Amino acid sequence: xxxxxxxxxxxxxxxxxxxxxxxDAKNCALETMATALEASADAIMAANAEDVAxxxxxxxxxxxxxRLTLNPKRMKGMVDGLRxxxxxxxxxxxxxxxxxxPNGLEIARIRVPLGLIGIIYESRxxxxxxxxxxxxxxxNAVILRGGSEAIRSNIILSQTLSRAAAQSGIPPAAIQLIxxxxxxxxxxxMRSDRYVSALIPRGGxxxxxxxxxxxxxxxxxxxxxNCHTYVDSxxxxxxxxxxxxxxxxxxxxxxxxxxxxxxxxxxxxxFLPLIAARYRDAGVELRGCDRTRQIIPGAVPAxxxxxxxxxxxxxxxxxxxxxxxxxIAHIRKxxxxxxxxxxxxxxxxxERFTQEVDAACVxxxxxxxxxxxxxxxxxxxxxxxxxKLHARGPMGLxxxxxxxxxxxxxxxxxx
Amino acid sequence: xxxxxxxxxxxxxxxxxxxxxxxDAKNCALETMATALEASADAIMAANAEDVAxxxxxxxxxxxxxRLTLNPKRMKGMVDGLRxxxxxxxxxxxxxxxxxxPNGLEIARIRVPLGLIGIIYESRxxxxxxxxxxxxxxxNAVILRGGSEAIRSNIILSQTLSRAAAQSGIPPAAIQLIxxxxxxxxxxxMRSDRYVSALIPRGGxxxxxxxxxxxxxxxxxxxxxNCHTYVDSxxxxxxxxxxxxxxxxxxxxxxxxxxxxxxxxxxxxxFLPLIAARYRDAGVELRGCDRTRQIIPGAVPAxxxxxxxxxxxxxxxxxxxxxxxxxIAHIRKxxxxxxxxxxxxxxxxxERFTQEVDAACVxxxxxxxxxxxxxxxxxxxxxxxxxKLHARGPMGLxxxxxxxxxxxxxxxxxx
Numbered sequence: 051x052x053x054x055x056x057x058x059x060x061x062x063x064x065x066x067x068x069x070x071x072x073x074d075a076k077n078c079a080l081e082t083m084a085t086a087l088e089a090s091a092d093a094i095m096a097a098n099a100e101d102v103a104x105x106x107x108x109x110x111x112x113x114x115x116x117r118l119t120l121n122p123k124r125m126k127g128m129v130d131g132l133r134x135x136x137x138x139x140x141x142x143x144x145x146x147x148x149x150x151x152p153n154g155l156e157i158a159r160i161r162v163p164l165g166l167i168g169i170i171y172e173s174r175x176x177x178x179x180x181x182x183x184x185x186x187x188x189x190n191a192v193i194l195r196g197g198s199e200a201i202r203s204n205i206i207l208s209q210t211l212s213r214a215a216a217q218s219g220i221p222p223a224a225i226q227l228i229x230x231x232x233x234x235x236x237x238x239x240m241r242s243d244r245y246v247s248a249l250i251p252r253g254g255x256x257x258x259x260x261x262x263x264x265x266x267x268x269x270x271x272x273x274x275x276n277c278h279t280y281v282d283s284x285x286x287x288x289x290x291x292x293x294x295x296x297x298x299x300x301x302x303x304x305x306x307x308x309x310x311x312x313x314x315x316x317x318x319x320x321f322l323p324l325i326a327a328r329y330r331d332a333g334v335e336l337r338g339c340d341r342t343r344q345i346i347p348g349a350v351p352a353x354x355x356x357x358x359x360x361x362x363x364x365x366x367x368x369x370x371x372x373x374x375x376x377x378i379a380h381i382r383k384x385x386x387x388x389x390x391x392x393x394x395x396x397x398x399x400x401e402r403f404t405q406e407v408d409a410a411c412v413x414x415x416x417x418x419x420x421x422x423x424x425x426x427x428x429x430x431x432x433x434x435x436x437x438k439l440h441a442r443g444p445m446g447l448x449x450x451x452x453x454x455x456x457x458x459x460x461x462x463x464x465x
Numbered sequence: 466x467x468x469x470x471x472x473x474x475x476x477x478x479x480x481x482x483x484x485x486x487x488x489d490a491k492n493c494a495l496e497t498m499a500t501a502l503e504a505s506a507d508a509i510m511a512a513n514a515e516d517v518a519x520x521x522x523x524x525x526x527x528x529x530x531x532r533l534t535l536n537p538k539r540m541k542g543m544v545d546g547l548r549x550x551x552x553x554x555x556x557x558x559x560x561x562x563x564x565x566x567p568n569g570l571e572i573a574r575i576r577v578p579l580g581l582i583g584i585i586y587e588s589r590x591x592x593x594x595x596x597x598x599x600x601x602x603x604x605n606a607v608i609l610r611g612g613s614e615a616i617r618s619n620i621i622l623s624q625t626l627s628r629a630a631a632q633s634g635i636p637p638a639a640i641q642l643i644x645x646x647x648x649x650x651x652x653x654x655m656r657s658d659r660y661v662s663a664l665i666p667r668g669g670x671x672x673x674x675x676x677x678x679x680x681x682x683x684x685x686x687x688x689x690x691n692c693h694t695y696v697d698s699x700x701x702x703x704x705x706x707x708x709x710x711x712x713x714x715x716x717x718x719x720x721x722x723x724x725x726x727x728x729x730x731x732x733x734x735x736f737l738p739l740i741a742a743r744y745r746d747a748g749v750e751l752r753g754c755d756r757t758r759q760i761i762p763g764a765v766p767a768x769x770x771x772x773x774x775x776x777x778x779x780x781x782x783x784x785x786x787x788x789x790x791x792x793i794a795h796i797r798k799x800x801x802x803x804x805x806x807x808x809x810x811x812x813x814x815x816e817r818f819t820q821e822v823d824a825a826c827v828x829x830x831x832x833x834x835x836x837x838x839x840x841x842x843x844x845x846x847x848x849x850x851x852x853k854l855h856a857r858g859p860m861g862l863x864x865x866x867x868x869x870x871x872x873x874x875x876x877x878x879x880x
Contacts, residue, residue: 066797070820151842155831164853165823243677247853262658266677268684268854289876296878382481404871405485408580416570416874425879426870427566438579438662438867439683440855452853455841456819459831461704463711464840 054238057193057226058245061166064221065191065247069163071220073140076187079218083183084132086214087207091125094210097202098175105199117173118200128179131430135187138429141447142189156458161451163189165247168239168267170195172253175203181250182211182225184432188450191224193246195239198231205229233260240265247452248440252433270445273436275305275388276360277418280377280403281321282394283314289415290393291325296417297391299332303362305434306389306411306421310357310367312377315341318370322346334364341370357384374399378406385409388436389418410436410443469653472608472641473660476581479636480606480662484578486635488555491602494633498598499547501629505621506540512617513590520614532588533615543594546845550602553844556862557604571873576866578604580662583654583682585610587668590618596665597626597640599847603865606639608661610654613646620644648675655680662867663855667848685860688851690720690803691775692833695792695818696736697809698729704830705808706740711832712806714747718777720849721804721836725772725782727792730756733785737761749779756785772799789814793821800824803851804833825851825858 051059087094098120105115141161148158167190171177178194185192196204208227216222228235240249243266250270251261261269279297281290297308313321322345329336330348337356338349349368356367357380371377381390391413392403400414411421421444423431428446435441441449466474502509513535520530556576563573582605586592593609600607611619623642631637643650655664658681665685666676676684694712696705712723728736737760744751745763752771753764764783771782772795786792796805806828807818815829826836836859838846843861850856856864 066821066823069823149842151840155835157841162823262681268852270854286876292876292878300879400873406481408481408484408577409869411870411872413872414874416872416877417879419879420570420872420877425566426572427564437683439685442867443870452857454824455826455858457826457828457831457835458815459829461701461707462831462835463707464715464832464834 060223062245064223272433283316284396285393475638477660479638687848698731699811
């Protein structure tokens with residue numbers, strides 16, 4: 051039996067036990083885990099420093115080095131994250147629905163854990179802690195598979211968490227890390243459909259491609275966000291400028307940042323100069339269609355490729371559209387179904403946009419940047435789903451569960 | 466562009482339109498479709514007769530010939546199925562949840578169609594009609610891919626339905642059939658993740674294997690049912706006999722039929738002779754563990770393989786277990802997570818079984834045969850999911866939908 055097979059078997063057995071552990075026991079384990087991280091802070095920081103040094107030796111770029119690096123503030127963030135989970139309601143056991151059939155059968159649909167969840171992720175060691183905490187709180191066992199650049203950090207973090215959880219009576223195999231970083235191990239995890247209930251990849255296009263090609267385990271894709279803001283002819287232009295500025299500038303590197311601004315032709319001559327000045331001050335590079343460039347002469351010509359690009363940077367594509375038909379058609383063609391916004395004071399326009407735009411999150415008069423588990427009030431987030439099956443949009447504890455039907459009878463047989 | 470690519474592109478465009486079609490218009494189309502089937506009954510039966518004749522020439526076994534054959538009663542069943550959908554509530558537009566955030570954002574989670582759904586199925590032409598109706602009612606476009614043995618029936622059925630729907634203003638591409646029956650076309654459909662939101666395969670192990678190996682589209686597996694009934698020491702034995710008899714005998718060929726009977730050692734000497742006599746009269750072949758065979762001398766010895774076999778036939782494996790621990794361990798090892806039942810009058814035993822057994826449907830004192838969309842009161846059924854993501858257990862109209870978040874603001878930007 052391979053090492054990965056041993057891990058997923060043990061994980062699946064741990065998941066069976068974890069499914070019936072009480073909320074109190076899980077909360078107690080989360081507190082023990084938080085305390086253990088604090089107690090082991092020096093050792094964790096030392097292991098992380100080794101990863102960082104090795105990364106620098108290997109020429110890892112500064113962004114990745116930054117993501118990899120733990121500091122006291124980030125350590126505190128991980129510990130606080132675990133403690134925040136304690137205060138959140140346990141999703142397990144919620145009765146989602148229930149009814150009585152004419153033959154007297156009582157059917158209840160009850161929220162239960164998924165079982166064993168696989169998480170494949172890159173560079174950020176805080177995912178190790180976040181994912182372990184979220185899975186534990188929702189009654190799931192987890193198999194973690196982080197990137198090779200963070201392997202020392204991930205080993206000490208997962209071992210610390212697993213030992214602490216075990217001290218509170220949680221099976222140690224409820225939190226496991228695949229300690230080998232070769233590709234074959236990741237692929238074996240993706241194909242362990244007999245033991246793993248769901249796989250949540252958190253990474254770039256090459257990881258997603260590998261998942262699509264190899265996975266037999268059902269997957270929840272945390273995908274790309276090519277997000278748009280459409281400024282309608284009936285928009286309050288000051289509000290539109292605030293929203294368009296926030297959606298691009300507040301944190302350009304994240305998936306809910308706007309990548310293309312669509313502006314109704316009627317108000318483009320008034321709106322574009324207004325917002326262009328603010329973008330210029332923030333250092334945003336603008337790429338525009340021909341009509342945009344007639345109004346903002348400094349904008350670079352946008353190519354067809356720009357409409358499909360998730361810049362994740364201080365760059366923005368701008369297109370002037372004839373009407374809402376063209377705006378919606380543009381979003382359908384180029385959007386990734388993540389977050390789309392309209393700014394308008396027209397009731398019909400708002401209604402039509404929310405109905406016809408097919409995305410996880412459709413906004414009226416607000417910034418796309420709110421697509422986030424914490425901003426939605428979930429109190430936690432494991433990712434943002436870009437697919438339609440199972441979960442769509444920000445995923446919190448509920449999205450780490452499934453349900454089962456419990457049917458109580460008194461001797462019913464089927465005719 | 467390949468034929469399949471053209472179909473999925475057209476289907477995806479039709480899905481966008483269908484998503485905003487009113488319930489009245491969809492119901493009108495369902496009535497037109499039902500009427501069109503009635504009007505074309507002779508032509509449909511003639512095409513089906515050709516399929517049946519070809520099937521017999523090709524040596525198709527009698528069970529498959531039976532599944533393939535349409536007769537006036539089955540025609541009426543398909544037509545009635547479409548009309549029944551008219552009376553069911555439209556799932557689209559239901560507000561599943563809604564709340565206001567401290568910053569004033571109003572978040573609503575709203576049920577919407579999945580988009581374009583692919584259905585890959587075998588022999589039964591009624592699936593063509595059922596799936597087209599269910600997808601239309603839930604606002605989804607559908608791409609159907611039936612088996613080669615039913616191709617003439619499926620072509621005329623899907624064309625009749627598509628034309629009828631178009632007469633009621635539904636885009637004709639809302640219902641499409643892949644008319645080529647080569648394997649490459651099916652694989653291309655499985656890999657059309659850009660256009661197809663979900664794939665629902667309905668078929669045997671070789672189809673499921675091909676899906677796991679090839680699909681990049683998210684899949685809802687309608688899988689195997691190795692279902693158990695556990696007769697506890699505290700069971701009402703007459704009730705247990707009725708349930709165990711019904712679960713095996715009422716329709717042995719379906720996934721919710723019982724395949725293994727687990728009997729507590731304490732009551733086995735009283736219960737097994739009782740039920741064995743009834744099984745004998747019904748012609749059920751019994752395969753038992755050693756202790757079973759001491760009580761039922763006529764039983765064939767059961768091998769380890771029997772515990773894993775879904776007979777789908779008048780055969781039953783029987784095992785005497787020491788206690789509930791052993792019963793639950795057996796189900797964990799051999800069950801497929803479909804439907805599991807306990808018969809008991811002991812409160813603690815019932816509670817423990819429903820909590821610790823991990824299956825889509827867990828029964829107390831009722832037959833596993835009730836795992837069915839109609840028996841659950843859904844009014845329709847597209848299949849029974851054996852996976853944990855998205856949908857679990859019987860799937861009706863709700864399970865053919867996803868949700869989107871609509872967020873209404875008045876200028877909110879993220880800090």
